[in-house]
Amino acid sequence: MRIVLSRTDRIGDLILSTPAIATVRRSFPDAHITMVTSAYNRVVMERNADIDELVSLPRAIRPERFGAHFRNVDLAIALAPRSEDLRVVGATGAAVRVGYTYARRYLARLTARFFVNRMAISEADPELCERDPHRVVRHEVEQLLDLVALGGAREQVADLRLDLRDEDRAAVAALPDRPIVLHLAPRWFQGGSTLASTVELARRLAALGRPLVVTANAEIGDAIEAFAGVGAAAVLKDLPFFHWAAVFERAACVVTVDTGATHVASAMRRPTLVAFENRYFRLASQEWAPYRVPSRSLRKPQSDDEASLAHFRNEVVDGVADLINA
Template identity: 55%
Template sequence: MRILLSRTDRVGDLILSTPAIASMRRSFPDAHITLACSRYNSVVVDRSPDVDELAILPEDVAPAAFGSRFRGVDLAVALAPRNVDHALVAATRAPRRVGYTYATRYLARLTLRTKLTDVVLSQADPATAERRPRMTIAHEVDQVLAVAIAAGATTLFRDLVLPVTEDDRAAAGPLPPRPIVVQLGKRWTEGGSTAESALTLFRELRALGHPLVATYGDDARALGEAVGRAGIADLVLGDLCFHAWAAVFAQAACVLTIDTGATHVASAVRVPTVVVFEHKWFRLASQEWSPYRVPNAILRKPPDESDASLRASRAEIVAAVASLL
């Protein structure tokens, strides 16, 4: 049996799809499983024990043209509710083509009925979640597992899969023992947070008595360099390769991050995590993309950047980190 899975979007979303991928492997142990992904997110699965082959979607190739290369597969599954993955899977013309979309996207639902043989509906809609505060939104892991079940998966695996090796730890370099790791990102400097407040947060986290390690990528280079210049972290690490970055998280007593893929890397290496979500769409995001199966605290950014709001937010963050140490 030949199976094609597709997920070409973000790193964090592919991490949250690894239980579905593992479930497909366990349910079809003798199948040849190919995963179509992007160059960007392929780092999540380049060591996957559940995939026989990776197929990287070139940036200059249309998804439908790429999907047509897989005609002859028995089953094709879009693990993301995106046009790219739907088009790729549809183009395989597999006897069974499975995917999902949101229940409130009525036009997409009608269109997909002509492209896929099985369409799973998700209730994860931002506007609906805000209008109905008591509404429960399934975690993305469970949404993607529902797609795997629709595709025939009968042996479910619910843990995130992200192997980290001793070589990864060595590549990350020596860390202070049991640090609080703060993942810096652009959102620390906007929309209910400021760069100055983020620097002050480091000083206030000192009171917890754990070493502080800051990590950052290109989007937060200026903030990372500011933390380094201020001398408010024991170690500042930028431009780590993906697996070394995961290895830093794996050695943490707690990871603190805004809402990015770092949340899901921390969950995959099973570390307590504090996530500060954006004020807008909080009800949806804090359920659908919350830390998965690890001790956690979920916080909401303030609606403004007044001194009082920022001070209260920092106090809430420090208390949340303390509760997980």
């Protein structure tokens, strides 16, 4: 049996797909499984033994042309509700082609039928979640497990997977053990949070009685320089992916506004506090919440007036204190 799985979007979403991928492997142990990623997110799968082959969709090649290289497969599953992944899967011509989209994306529901012959409909809808605070949305992991079940993969595996090696841990071994890790991303500095407020938050986290380690991706640019004087044991920018994950593995708690970092922390099984954007909080805090770890999900304030910022900082500090003292 030959299987193609496709997910070409974000790193965090591919991490959330690893239980579904492991479920496909456990359900079809003798199958040859090809994983299609983008060049950006392929790092998640580079060490994953649940697949036999890893290929990346080149930007310059149309998904239909790329997918046609896999015309001899029996099962193809689009793990993301995106046109690119659906088109890859459709072009395989597999007897069973599985994908999903959202209930109120009516055009997508119509066009998806050209590419897949088994389709799931996700209940995730940001507008409906905001209108109805009691609306339940399953975690993305659970939705993906149901998706692969449509293709016959029913021997479920629930755990997220990232494969650290001893050299990854050795690269960060000089860091203090069980620190609070504050991961910086641009959303700390916009939409109900500011650079100055985040610097003050870092100072307060450093005063909680555990070492503070600050990590950051390249997107924040020179803003990282503002954190040199917050009392952190280390300020680390743009680490290699698995070294970054190894920092999280050492953490007593990870603090972030970034869903990718949230899912890396969950894969490392570390307590996590995540502050989601104010808009569509009810959806995000269900579908992309920390997975199977102690956690707090906070809603960023609507505005960045000082009273709102101070209240937000207090919520973060209190939440972290609860997690590290649990």
